[in-house]
Amino acid sequence: MHTNSEILFRKYVQPLLTDGIKVLEIGPDTFPSTYRSLADEVSVSSWDTLDVCENASLTYQKSPEYQFPIPSESYDVVLSGQVIEHVRKPWTWVRELARITRPGGLVITIGPVSWPYHEVPVDCWRIYPEGMRALYEDANLLILHSSWGSFEAPGYRRYIPGKSRESQPRRTQIIYAILGMFGFPVERSYDTVTIGTKCKMPIVNLRL
16 A cells, blocks of 8 residues: 555545544555555454455455445445456446445545556556446446645645655655755656445436
8 A cells, every 4th residue: 555545545535534433445555454454443344355355354355346236225335446457347346345235325446647657467447437447337426526646745836646655766855855856757656536325216317
């Protein structure tokens, strides 16, 4: 989990988490996950986890990619970070996220738009807000927020899209720290964060 993803979670997601909710996190980075640790002040009813891999620490391990072993309308919040770029058919996947979300619940995704190619086990997409809006609306999710950007490495005058500082070689970190003060562009990660709520009726009807 890189720095910008954590910042976006604290800024946009954490304020929406309330006591008593039931959360499913897809593709946690560790146990407890970084997101769960950042939300440690919230007394959730449960914070379950799911992934396609085999890991006894997961609530749902070895899950099919597009058919989760979960009844419909089971969770108040379905959350994923740095997962959607590894999903081959995100349009089908987002519909599955919506299926297991309760009406009025939230589907939240954070995904990179600047990170270099990385296979886990595949790397397929970089999706900006316009693309996320299309995916969410196709799944009957009403967009509450969708934006992209970076809040990493504040204080420099110029930036270039790339990796977070902690993922750069030590030599590169030093170069950016020194030359960045003189206007040399500093590399940092950019991500998209999208929050949608599950509608109780088709979105087309809400617009009439």
